[in-house]
Amino acid sequence: VNLDQLAADASRELVDAQNRNTVGRLAELKRTRNNRRIERLVAVVAVLVVIGGTGWLSSQGRESSGPVRPAHRSEGFHHVVAAGPDGAVVTSDGELAFVPQDAARFSELAFTADGGELVYQNKDHQIAAIDVGTGATRALGPCPSGFCDIALAPDGQRLASHGRRDGVPGLTITTISSGERTFLATPDVEAFFPAWSPDGDSLAFIGAEGLYTIGADGTGLRLLYQVDEPYHVSGTRLSWSPDGRAIAFMATAPFVDSVGQTAQTTFTVMTIGADGTNPQSLRDLGSCYCIGIAPPTLTWSPEGDLIAATSVVSNRNGSNARVGPTMLLRPDGSIAETVGDYLGSIYSLAWQPPPT
C-alpha cells in the first residue's frame, strides 16, 4: 500500500461518512445567525446599562457643577451639548459647560422644542428637565425601565423608552403630566433607543435586524432598513431630520480577520429616507477596540443642515482608543467644522434649537 492509495481511500470514506441532512443544517445555521444578532444587541445594551449604573468608564473630565450654560448664543451658533461620564457638556466653542449636578453619568439628553429646557436622567433614575435660562429643575417621573433610553416627543408631553410587558418587547410611552403609560408592542423585536418623528406620529428604533419604525398608536411596525452583515446598527441614539424625511443612525462593522473573528469595530454615520429609501453612508468615524469607550453618537441639527457626531480615535491596530472630536457633518458627509476635542467619553448629544 502506498500513501496515495491510502489517502484516497481515507478521503473517500471521510466524505461518505457525513450526516446528509444539509437542509436541516442550513436551517440551523440561519437560526444561529439570528440568535447571535439578538444576543449581540442585547449584550450591547446590557453593557450600557452596567456602564450607566456603575460609572464603570473612567472619567477624564471635570466634576459637574452649576447649571447648564450657555443658555443661548448669537444666531448661527451651534448649541451642541454632550453628556459624558462626569455629566459634562461640551459646547461648540470648545468650552465645557455642565449638566446639573444630579445628572446621571450617561444620561440621554434632549432639548424641548423651544430649546428652553434640557431633559435628562438624574442619578436617582428619575427623568428631569432643567430650565437652561434659570437653572431651575422639575421632575418628570421615574425612568420606565432599567434601561432609561428616554426620548422626548416634540410636543414635550410624552416620553418613549424601551419596555417589556408580559414578556412581550416593545416601547413604553409615558404621558408626563399624568404619569400614564401605554405600551406599543413590537413582537419578537426588542426595541431600543426610540426617536420620535418631528410630527410626533411615529417612532424609529433599533432592533436586532436593523432600523424599525412604528406608529405612535402602535400600528405599522416596519423593518425600515435591514442592516446587512457585517454591518450592525450601533446601540446609540437615532435622530430624525427636522423635516421628518430622513433618519440618521450609526452603523458599525467589525473588522474581521482571516477566519472571521472580530478584531475591532468601525463606526459609520448613515442616513436613510423615512420611507426606507436611499440609505447612504455619510462618513466613517473611526475604529477601535472599543472597550471602555462610549460608542459614537449623533444628533441632527434643528435646522436640518448638519449632523453632529462624535468620533473615536485609536492607533492603527485599534488600541489606545479614546473619544475623538465631535464633528458637524454636511449632508454629503463632509466636515463643516469640529466642535472641540473633549477627552472624556461622550454618551449623548443634543442640539439646542434656536431661541424662539
Next chain:
Amino acid sequence: VSELSPAETLSTHGRPGQPGSDGFDEFYLGELPRLVALARGLCASEIAEDVAQEAMLVAYRRWREVGSMQRPELWVRRTCANLATSQFRRRLIELRATAKLAGRRTPAPELSEPTGDFWAAVRRLPHRQAQAAALRFIYDMPIADIAVTLGCSEGTVKQHLSRARTALAAALGVTPGVDS
C-alpha cells in the same frame, strides 16, 4: 487549475451587492459535505460539524462580500481549515458544541480503523502541512488552488506537501509515493 492570481480569486467583483443571501443556500448545500470532511480531517470528529458550520456562518454573515468572490468556495475552505487548526478558536467551538450536547443530532458514522489512523496522523502534522494535505486529499485540489486557499506560494505548498507525505508515510508504515 485556477488561472487567477490569489488576489483576483478571493477578490470581489467591484462593490458588494445588495443585502440578501442570493445564492447562499445553493452554495451551502453543495459545499457543506466536503467542508465537514475537511474539518473532520483536521480536528476532532466531535466538533467537526460545528467547525464547518461556523465557517459557513461567517460566510453567511459576510455573503455580500464572499458571494461576490470569484471562488467563494476557496474562501470558506480557508476559513474552515484555519478554524479547525487554531487552538484558541477551536476551543471556543468546543465550548459551544459542549453546551448543546444535550440536544445533539445524530453523531457522524464511525470511521474504519485505517481511515481513522490516517487522519489522526494528518492531525499530528504541523498545521500548515496538515491543511495542505487535507485540501489535497479531500478535494483533490490542484497546487495552485491550495496556494490560493492558504494564501501562500505554490512553492510553499509543494514544500508542505512533500514534508507531509514523508511524515505520513513514516507514521503509517507505507511508501510515500510521489505527489502527481
